[in-house]
Amino acid sequence: MRDTGSRLSIREYLQLIGVRDLPPLTSPFDPGYDPVTVESHLEQSAHLMASLKISMACWQIANEAATRRKIAAARSHGVPAVTGGGPFEVAVAQGQLEAYLDLCANLGITRIECGEGFTELALKPREVVKLAHERGLVVQYEMGKKHEGPFTEDSLEEAVARGHSWLDAGAVQLVVEARESAKGVGTFGDDGSLNAAYADRFAEEFGLDIAMFEAPNKPSQFAFLEHFGQRVHLCNVRLEELLRVEIFRRGLHSDAFALPNLRPALPGVEIGR
Amino acid sequence: MRDTGSRLSIREYLQLIGVRDLPPLTSPFDPGYDPVTVESHLEQSAHLMASLKISMACWQIANEAATRRKIAAARSHGVPAVTGGGPFEVAVAQGQLEAYLDLCANLGITRIECGEGFTELALKPREVVKLAHERGLVVQYEMGKKHEGPFTEDSLEEAVARGHSWLDAGAVQLVVEARESAKGVGTFGDDGSLNAAYADRFAEEFGLDIAMFEAPNKPSQFAFLEHFGQRVHLCNVRLEELLRVEIFRRGLHSDAFALPNLRPALPGVEIGR
Amino acid sequence: MRDTGSRLSIREYLQLIGVRDLPPLTSPFDPGYDPVTVESHLEQSAHLMASLKISMACWQIANEAATRRKIAAARSHGVPAVTGGGPFEVAVAQGQLEAYLDLCANLGITRIECGEGFTELALKPREVVKLAHERGLVVQYEMGKKHEGPFTEDSLEEAVARGHSWLDAGAVQLVVEARESAKGVGTFGDDGSLNAAYADRFAEEFGLDIAMFEAPNKPSQFAFLEHFGQRVHLCNVRLEELLRVEIFRRGLHSDAFALPNLRPALPGVEIGR
Numbered sequence: 001m002r003d004t005g006s007r008l009s010i011r012e013y014l015q016l017i018g019v020r021d022l023p024p025l026t027s028p029f030d031p032g033y034d035p036v037t038v039e040s041h042l043e044q045s046a047h048l049m050a051s052l053k054i055s056m057a058c059w060q061i062a063n064e065a066a067t068r069r070k071i072a073a074a075r076s077h078g079v080p081a082v083t084g085g086g087p088f089e090v091a092v093a094q095g096q097l098e099a100y101l102d103l104c105a106n107l108g109i110t111r112i113e114c115g116e117g118f119t120e121l122a123l124k125p126r127e128v129v130k131l132a133h134e135r136g137l138v139v140q141y142e143m144g145k146k147h148e149g150p151f152t153e154d155s156l157e158e159a160v161a162r163g164h165s166w167l168d169a170g171a172v173q174l175v176v177e178a179r180e181s182a183k184g185v186g187t188f189g190d191d192g193s194l195n196a197a198y199a200d201r202f203a204e205e206f207g208l209d210i211a212m213f214e215a216p217n218k219p220s221q222f223a224f225l226e227h228f229g230q231r232v233h234l235c236n237v238r239l240e241e242l243l244r245v246e247i248f249r250r251g252l253h254s255d256a257f258a259l260p261n262l263r264p265a266l267p268g269v270e271i272g273r
Numbered sequence: 274m275r276d277t278g279s280r281l282s283i284r285e286y287l288q289l290i291g292v293r294d295l296p297p298l299t300s301p302f303d304p305g306y307d308p309v310t311v312e313s314h315l316e317q318s319a320h321l322m323a324s325l326k327i328s329m330a331c332w333q334i335a336n337e338a339a340t341r342r343k344i345a346a347a348r349s350h351g352v353p354a355v356t357g358g359g360p361f362e363v364a365v366a367q368g369q370l371e372a373y374l375d376l377c378a379n380l381g382i383t384r385i386e387c388g389e390g391f392t393e394l395a396l397k398p399r400e401v402v403k404l405a406h407e408r409g410l411v412v413q414y415e416m417g418k419k420h421e422g423p424f425t426e427d428s429l430e431e432a433v434a435r436g437h438s439w440l441d442a443g444a445v446q447l448v449v450e451a452r453e454s455a456k457g458v459g460t461f462g463d464d465g466s467l468n469a470a471y472a473d474r475f476a477e478e479f480g481l482d483i484a485m486f487e488a489p490n491k492p493s494q495f496a497f498l499e500h501f502g503q504r505v506h507l508c509n510v511r512l513e514e515l516l517r518v519e520i521f522r523r524g525l526h527s528d529a530f531a532l533p534n535l536r537p538a539l540p541g542v543e544i545g546r
Numbered sequence: 547m548r549d550t551g552s553r554l555s556i557r558e559y560l561q562l563i564g565v566r567d568l569p570p571l572t573s574p575f576d577p578g579y580d581p582v583t584v585e586s587h588l589e590q591s592a593h594l595m596a597s598l599k600i601s602m603a604c605w606q607i608a609n610e611a612a613t614r615r616k617i618a619a620a621r622s623h624g625v626p627a628v629t630g631g632g633p634f635e636v637a638v639a640q641g642q643l644e645a646y647l648d649l650c651a652n653l654g655i656t657r658i659e660c661g662e663g664f665t666e667l668a669l670k671p672r673e674v675v676k677l678a679h680e681r682g683l684v685v686q687y688e689m690g691k692k693h694e695g696p697f698t699e700d701s702l703e704e705a706v707a708r709g710h711s712w713l714d715a716g717a718v719q720l721v722v723e724a725r726e727s728a729k730g731v732g733t734f735g736d737d738g739s740l741n742a743a744y745a746d747r748f749a750e751e752f753g754l755d756i757a758m759f760e761a762p763n764k765p766s767q768f769a770f771l772e773h774f775g776q777r778v779h780l781c782n783v784r785l786e787e788l789l790r791v792e793i794f795r796r797g798l799h800s801d802a803f804a805l806p807n808l809r810p811a812l813p814g815v816e817i818g819r
Contacts, residue, residue: 009610010649013645013646014607031513032513032516033513034310034313035317036313036582037310037313037580040581043581044612045612057520060525061287061321061519061520061525066316067283094290094537099290100286106280106281107283118527146528241578252602252606253603253632254664255692257639304786305786307587307785308590310583330793331789331790334556334594334796335591336590336592338589339586339590359799362800363798366803367812368812369559372554372563373563376554376559391801391803419801
C-alpha cells in the first residue's frame with residue numbers, strides 16, 4: 001500500500017479544491033432537541049454558527065438545568081445564545097417584560113429577539129432596547145406577521161419602516177419572518193416559492209450583514225442561497241440541517257455545484273465574484 | 274450594567290405570566306432514537322411525560338443493552354416505560370403471549386399496550402390482563418384498526434364497547450389509534466382533519482383521564498389541544514416534538530396564544546376555565 | 547407476583563416467534579447528525595449495518611475532530627465507513643482526485659463511492675479503482691443521474707453497462723440512485739411509485755448481493771422490501787429510520803406482518819421461502 005505521505009487536513013483539502021473560507025453565516029435553532037445532542041452539534045459546527053437560537057418557548061418548560069446546559073454550551077464555544085421572538089411577545093402581552101429580561105440575563109442569554117408577529121407592541125423600540133441593554137442583552141428585531149399571509153406591498157414597506165426604527169433604537173440585526181413552513185408567510189407565497197423582489201427589498205435596504213432570512217426547510221434554504229449567493233445570512237435552520245446548508249453554500253452539494261455563484265473556483269483560476 | 278437582583282427561576286417566571294402548573298399529560302414515544310438521545314430527553318422533560326413508549330418492535334431488534342438502557346433511564350426518572358401494541362399483537366398471533374410478557378417484565382417494562390389493530394384477538398381481555406398482572410405489568414388498550422380507514426358510526430361503537438370490556442377486565446387507560454400519519458385512520462379523515470364528534474364520543478364515554486389520543490404530528494397535536502384544551506392526554510408524540518406540544522398546551526406557542534382555552538391568564542386576573 | 551423463571555434474551559424470544567437471524571443488509575447514512583448521536587446509534591444498531599455512509603460533503607466542513615470521531619466509532623464497531631459519491635465527483639471535477647483519496651485514507655475511511663450523478667467522468671474505472679486500491683480503499687459505484695429524471699429504457703441500459711465496467715475494474719458493489727426524495731429519479735416515478743421492472747433489471751443483472759438500492763424515506767424503504775423481500779440491500783437510510791426498516795424487513799411492523807414474503811414463520815412450521 002502506498003504511503004500517502006501528505007497529511008492534508010480537511011481544511012487544506014478544501015483550499016485545494018477551491019472552497020473559500022467563510023465566516024459563520026447561519027444561525028441555527030434548537031427546536032427542542034435534548035441537551036446532549038445540542039452540545040455535540042456545537043462541538044461539530046460551532047465554527048459555522050453566527051448564533052444559536054434556543055427556540056420558541058421550549059426552554060421555558062424544559063427542566064431548567066437542561067436549558068442552562070444548552071446555553072452554557074453555546075457560550076463555551078463562543079456562540080451567542082439567542083431567545084426567540086415568541087417569548088418576548090408573550091412577556092410583553094402579560095405585562096412582564098422586565099422579569100423576562102432579568103430571566104434571560106440570568107440564564108446567560110447573549111441576545112434577544114423582539115417582534116410583533118402575533119401581538120401589537122405598545123412600547124417604543126427605544127424603551128425596549130434600553131431595558132435590554134441595562135441587562136447586557138443585545139437586541140435583534142423580527143420583521144413580519146405570523147398570521148397575515150405573505151407580505152403585500154404595504155406590509156412590506158411597514159416592515160421595512162419598523163426595521164429602521166429598531167436599528168435606530170440600537171438593534172443590531174433584523175430578521176425576515178418565515179415561520180416553520182416558509183409557505184404563505186413573509187417572502188414566501190402560498191406554494192412556498194420565494195418572492196425574490198421582496199427578498200431583494202430587504203437586502204437592498206439593510207444589506208446582507210444586517211438583514212437575516214429565516215430559512216426553516218430545505219426549499220427555502222436552497223432558494224435563498226441560489227438567489228443571494230454565499231454571503232446571505234440564514235437563520236432558523238434546524239440544527240441537523242446546518243451542515244447541508246453549509247455544503248450548499250460552498251457549492252459542495254450536487255444541486256449547488258452547477259450554480260455559478262456557489263460553485264468552488266477551479267483551483268488556480270481566479271474568478272471575480 | 275444593572276444588577277438584576279431578582280433571581281427568578283423559570284418556574285417562578287411562568288407563574289408571573291399566568292402559566293399554570295400542569296401534571297404530565299403527554300406520553301411521547303421513541304421511534305428508534307439512540308439511547309443517549311433518549312436519556313437526555315428524559316433529563317430535559319421527564320416532568321412532562323406521563324409515560325414513555327419504547328416504540329413499535331424497534332426495541333426487539335436493537336442491541337439488547339441499548340434497549341435495557343432506555344428502559345432503565347425511564348425508570349430512574351420515574352417515567353413508566355410502555356411497549357406498543359404491535360409487538361403484543363405479533364406475540365399473540367405467533368402463540369407466544371406468555372413469553373412476550375415474561376420478556377417485558379424481565380426488561381423492566383412497567384406497562385404494556387394491547388390492541389387488535391392488525392390482528393384478531395381470540396383471548397378474552399380478562400385472560401390477557403390476568404397474565405400481565407401476574408408479571409406486575411399494567412395494561413392499556415388501543416381502540417381502532419390500522420388498515421380499515423377512519424371510524425364509521427359502527428366501528429366507533431364497536432371500539433367503545435371493546436374499550437369498556439378492557440377497562441372492566443382491569444386495563445387502566447385507553448388509546449385512540451392514529452398511526453404515524455393521523456390521516457385516514459381513527460378520528461382523522463383522509464385529509465387529516467379531526468372528526469371532533471368522534472373524538473368527543475371517546476372523551477364523553479371514558480373521560481379525559483382514561484381516554485388518550487395518539488397525536489403523531491403537528492396538525493393532530495394542535496387539533497386535539499385546540500379542541501379539548503389543556504387537559505387532553507396525548508400519546509405517540511415523537512420525543513423531539515414534546516416541548517412544542519407542551520408550549521402549545523400552555524398557550525406559549527404563537528398559534529395558541531390567541532386561543533381562549535389555552536392562553537395564559539392575565540396575571541392577577543382569575544378566569545373560569 | 548409470578549417468578550417468570552425463564553430469562554429469555556430478546557434474541558431467543560425472536561427465535562420463538564419465528565423471526566430469522568439475518569446478516570446486516572442496510573447501509574444507513576449520517577445526514578449531518580452530531581457525533582454523540584452517531585456513536586450511540588452504532589452502539590444500538592451496528593449489528594444491522596452493512597456499512598455507514600458519512601454523508602454528502604457534510605464531513606468536509608464539520609470540525610475535523612467530529613468527523614474523525616464518527617469514522618473511528620464506525621471502525622470500532624466493525625462497520626465500514628463509506629464516503630458518498632458527491633465529494634468524489636467534486637474532487638474529480640476540481641482535478642484533485644488523488645488528494646481526495648489521500649484524505650479519505652488518512653481519515654480512516656474504508657470504502658468510497660464513485661459516481662457520475664452530476665458530472666461526467668473522463669477517467670476510466672480501472673484508473674480510479676487502482677488509485678483507490680493503492681490507498682487501501684474499497685470502491686462501490688453509484689448508477690444513475692441526479693438531474694435527469696427517472697430511468698428510461700436507454701439510460702437504464704447505460705447504467706447497467708457502467709455498472710459492469712466498474713465491477714470489471716474491481717468495484718465490489720453497485721448502488722442504484724434515488725437521491726433524498728425517491729421521486730422522479732432512478733427507479734421512482736414522479737409520484738414516488740417504484741418501477742418494479744426497472745428495479746428487477748438491476749437485481750437480475752447483478753444479484754441482490756451486488757446491487758444495493760437507495761431508499762431514503764419510508765415509502766421507498768417499504769416498497770423495496772415488499773417487492774424483493776428480506777434479502778434486499780438498502781442504503782441511504784437515515785440513521786433514525788434504521789430500526790423501522792429492520793422491523794419491516796423481519797415482518798414485525800404492522801404493515802409487514804400480513805405480507806407472505808416478510809411475515810415471520812409460525813413457530814414450528816417450516817415454510818419454503
